[in-house]
Amino acid sequence: MNARDARRYASGTWLRCVQPRPEARTVLIAFPHAGGSATFFGAWGERLPPTVELTAVQYPGRLDRLREPCVDDVHRLADGVLAALRTRGCTAAxxxxxxxxxxxxxxVAYETALRLEGLGVRPVATFVSSHPAPGRPRRSALTEFTDHALIAELRRLGATPAALINEPDARTAVLAGLRSDYRAVARYRPSPGRLSTPVVALVGADDPDVTPDDMRPWTERTTGPMTLHVFPGDHFYLTPQRDAVLRAATAYLDGAGAPPRA
Structure with a gap:
């Protein structure tokens, strides 16, 4: 990362903490899906216990960062989040x-966790949802990134309201972010090494793109334990199953010990 990127990445614009809880012992950093933004996790914070503070990542080129160019590289996204976390003091003992x-x-969360461990900060857990382990093939992946192909993908997944897709200005912004993110995923090659952090894999039972069997190889990406939770629903099971997911995450975090150091 060059000096100019480091200054921009450390600006704090990467992170959104809707409900600050300075006394909370755990900060949960939430990373949105391709084409998504921090608002996807907007209502999560208030449903977490006082011991957990939620901070959502805002990728460049989204909403209040719309004037910034999108980043089509998973490693650069992780670098940006890491710099912002250090600036915010989230990595402090x-x-x-x-x-x-x-x-x-x-x-992106996995690569950020690797970078945190490289600094001597071992996350208490890394929750990975609806994506095969790094290096494993994806069942459904776009081979072209035209507007037509991207709109068809949005409609297939049902991730974006139809009114937004049909509004020209909004559609342009949505497609720019989605195109960048799909390119980032297509080009992604994992960093060397494995986590020591526990990995908790989450998936929808009826996800057409990622099955529970696709999630099990996450065990190869950590020397710590890996557990798998399967919820009812499709690729965006997180929306109807939000409270169940938060209960599972909270139970895991409450059962963890003191702040670990790598």
């Missing part, structure tokens, strides 16, 4: 960090 990423966000 005495406060635990956990990460949760959905779909593309799972591999």
């Amino acid at each position: 005495g406060r635990r960090v956990a990460l949760l990423g959905h779909s593309m966000g799972a591999v």
